[in-house]
Amino acid sequence: MNKAPEAFRTISEVADDLDLPQHVLRFWETRFTQIKPMKRGGGRRYYRPQDIDLIKGIRHMLYDQGYTIKGVQKLLRENGNQFVMAIGNGNLAAIEASMPQVQPGMYTPTGAALDWVYDNLIEPSGPDDVKGPQIVILATDGEPNSCGDGNKQVTTDYQPSINALMKGTTKGAITYVISLADASGVFHDHLQQLANLGNPGAKGSATLYEPDSPDQLAASLMSLVGAAVGCKIQLNGEVDPDQACTGSVTLNGKALKCNEADGWKLVDTSHIELQGKACQTLMANKDFAVEAMFSCTAYRPD
Secondary structure, three states: OOOOOOEEEEEEHHHHOOOOOOOHHHHHHHHHOOOOOEEEEOOOOOEOOOHHOOOOOEEEEHHHHHOOEEEEEEHHHHHHHHHHHHHHOOOOOHHHHHHHOOOOOOOOOOOHHHHHHHHOOOOOOOOOOOOOOOOOEEEOOOOOOOOOOOOOOEEEEOOHHHHHHHHHHHHHHEEEEEEOOOOHHHHHHHHHHHHHHHHHHOOOOOOOEOOOOOHHHHHHHHHHHHHOOOEEOOEEEOOHHHHHHOOOOOOEEEOOOEEEOOOEEEOOOOEEEOOOOHHHHEEEEOOOEEEEEEEOEEEEEO
């Protein structure tokens, strides 16, 4: 029997409706104090419609938007329950009403925007072999400035962007910069400075991407995404280097040759890397699958 929309729901009903394990719902109560289901005899939980909308919003931000728990906690503190509930129930009008009314071309708060990204989307652990590098792409078309004071005065200020890039780099993020403006002089130098700060591995010679057309912009984005994905792949075990080439590696079903320029090689006991054209093909086709198989004598699973 279908319940009325305003009816209370048990934890099992909410778990089924939102495709969430019950233990996750209980855990979220310990991390988000705003989730307060009614509790009756025996500790049974009963969720009201507003509780469910809030959980839907939290679920969306964590699972679909890539927020961390701390990021959602901050979102709740700064925007309130109603904002996250509106996300949960798809109430676009309520979401728009809670956002500042800014017209295109008015402000470019680059520093504040980067701060938010580094605080909410970047884990402090930085890149690792499992998750890969944490990449931020800054595409900007105007000089960084504030959102104006009480008199609506907008002032150019480079320092917040510099401070934000330094924060992101400290947390392990790599930030690439794309200029969508006809930058010159001090502004161009500032963007180059951000590019260098965001990619310390370039040792002061990071690329500032300056596409002249939509096609060049698309090519720049593809090259950055490809570099983020990379061609080095972690195995779920260890391979005997002396027997590595007895294994089989395929790219989207096509066999690759071991230790050849356009094939693959064993980097270390836990990683293989595609080479040459095989690597280029993988980076240009993100839905392609790589499969590696080794015999029991050559391979030891984790």
